[in-house]
Amino acid sequence: MREYLNIFFVILRRDLILAFRNKAELINPLMFFVIVIVLFPLAFGSDSALLKQLTSGIIWVTALLATCLSLETIFRSDFEDGSIEQFSLSRYPLTLLVSAKILAHWMTFSIPLIVIALFTGIVLSLSSQTISALFITLLLGTPVLSLIGAITVALTIGLRGGMLLSLLILPLYMPILIFSMLAIQNAAVGQSITAELYFLAGILVLAITLAPIATAAALRIRLS
Amino acid sequence: MKLPRWIHQFGSPKYFYELSLWLSRWVAIVCVICFVCGLYGGLVLAPADYQQGDSFRIMYIHVPSAWMSLFIYMVMAVAGGIGLIWRIKLAEIVARSSAPIGASFTFLALVTGAIWGKPMWGTWWVWDARLTSELILLFLYLGYIALQSAFEDRRVAARAGAILALVGIVNIPIIHYSVEWWSTLHQGPTITKMDKPSIHLSMLIPLLFMVLAFKTFFISTLLIRARSEILEYECNASWVKQLLGSNNVTK
Amino acid sequence: MSLNEFLSMGGYGTYVWSSYGISALVLFINVIQPVLRERKTVRELQKRFQTMQQHQPDSKS
């Protein structure tokens, strides 16, 4: 058992080192997030009441799109330099190695994204309950985005047609968006949001158990 | 796990290729009969609904195609799973060929649902829970077909599609429930008359005929599509060469 | 049930017949497209086999 934990953390450490050495790939999606957020005030006029209502929705949808863009980085470089072949032929189950990579992607991408999202929430003067609801839903939602995203990335690495990934992914992201937005809206009016959080947590647990297995199977198919 | 011998034998494409033409013809005849009875019963015999008048007759297209869209996605996921685990070529072919039919049924359910909603709500599109999950189901189908066409190697495409279909099947109940939850919270519990109105026997029988007609339609067109897939899959096999090599055009 | 009563469908005629029309069209496409595709595949494979036969008439296939 200790052996499996050891390989898990070796792969995790390797991916974190790679992410921090190649800063550009880390920063780009976050820049995209901020720029898209800025677009909306330009569209609706900065002081309109409409914008106040929509802010949390804009933040969540933009976080979704930014994640879509960043998913490619999980497997593309490993696919090109043959590391995936070495992983799938190693003595350790591919599921374990893949979950280490997904966790690394979540840590290197989603945690900074949550920080920036909260920061934009404060700047755009959201109420404190909304911001706390935004934080919790992002905390529960973004791992699911990485997990389900990893399956489709594993299926579509190296295929021509860049939009294919988003076409496959967004329908699967809709429940996360729906439950998170409901939680935020309930929080804004002071109602309890436990029901939605239970759903998000349930989907998260389902994704944690099933997604790595599906990703490993998808990678094996993609290699064959 | 090893399957008994006869499943592989039955699953052999050559055997299926000959069988499918004969089978699809018979199933097509049953389909036409069901269509005639269903349409006649639904459009002529069934009395007008007391609330919706005659517009409820759209139900005879909308409800069966909605059921079929979900049913075909399940067929795709199960066939894909079988093809993935036991590597049976036929299962992959069935999964691959049923996707376009499923997509057209989902599109049909959407269009007829929108048209049915128009007289009741006055707008073409209404964010009703069922229509929204049909729309998302259509996206899943289009995603599946797009993924299939993105691969050159047919076998890899089929197995990748199987994974996507299995992921989709797990997500469909989640999507459906989240859309239900979302639509009831936003619009309040609208009494959507999309449900089958209080089913009177003379209305129910045509509906069953229409459902049967749609199922037999699916099976017979699936068999035709499967035949051309088999030829492409097996173009190296000797039986295809004999069949086509000596340029006697079948059918 | 006279014909034009049938056609007017109690005032909802346009909706009912438009949806039936679209369904007929979609089902028709679903019948014709596979048949045409099968003919195309058969023709393509025959052409390929003929060219293969010319190039290596003694091939073991």
Place this chain on the structure above:
Amino acid sequence: MSKFNVNNLECIRRDNILFQNLNFDLEDGGLLQIDGVNGSGKSSLLQMCAGLIQATEGEVRWNGEDINDCRYQFQSDIRYFGHTNGVKAGLTALENMHVMYALSGAKTAIDYSFVLKQIGLEGMEDILVSRMSAGQKRRVGLSRFFMSGSSLWLLDEPFNALDKDGKIIIEQLIVNHCREGGMVIFATHQSIEIESYPLQHVHLGQHNQTTHHA
């Protein structure tokens, strides 16, 4: 005493047949070369032996068991080296070797500087692989074979991008491994002269693949 055998293997890539009913066996100490022109299916055959690709027909057996049934046992006994080196450009040579060592699950501790010396890269521990030449990258990739723990080696074009003494290192490595009872299957179209060791051949060509003992 492990043995590796392939029975009537068939490979179809994009609707054309690369090879059909191919049979060969390998015992301890066996050395097998797969040669053939480009695109004759050498890499596909090697990937099938490693279990990366599923064969349309035929089976690959390791110690009498089909490799799909004993996947992880089989995978802990083999080491595969494809066209791509399986080395991360963003990491230094040493870090890459740490990862390879962890992946190989070898129990015995290894002396990294000694391995680097063997592949002729000593003193280059902390240089990013992205700054190395293609030959040096290939050598870092080959360092995985200096970590113990696998009996069957599968090498795809081990010699390309390597200079003369790189070739010698590889040939020495292969012969030593076979002498110690390991097995090696390598695919290459270049003619090589391992004269001091019996060599089996598999030639992949246009439908006339022959297997014979040189």
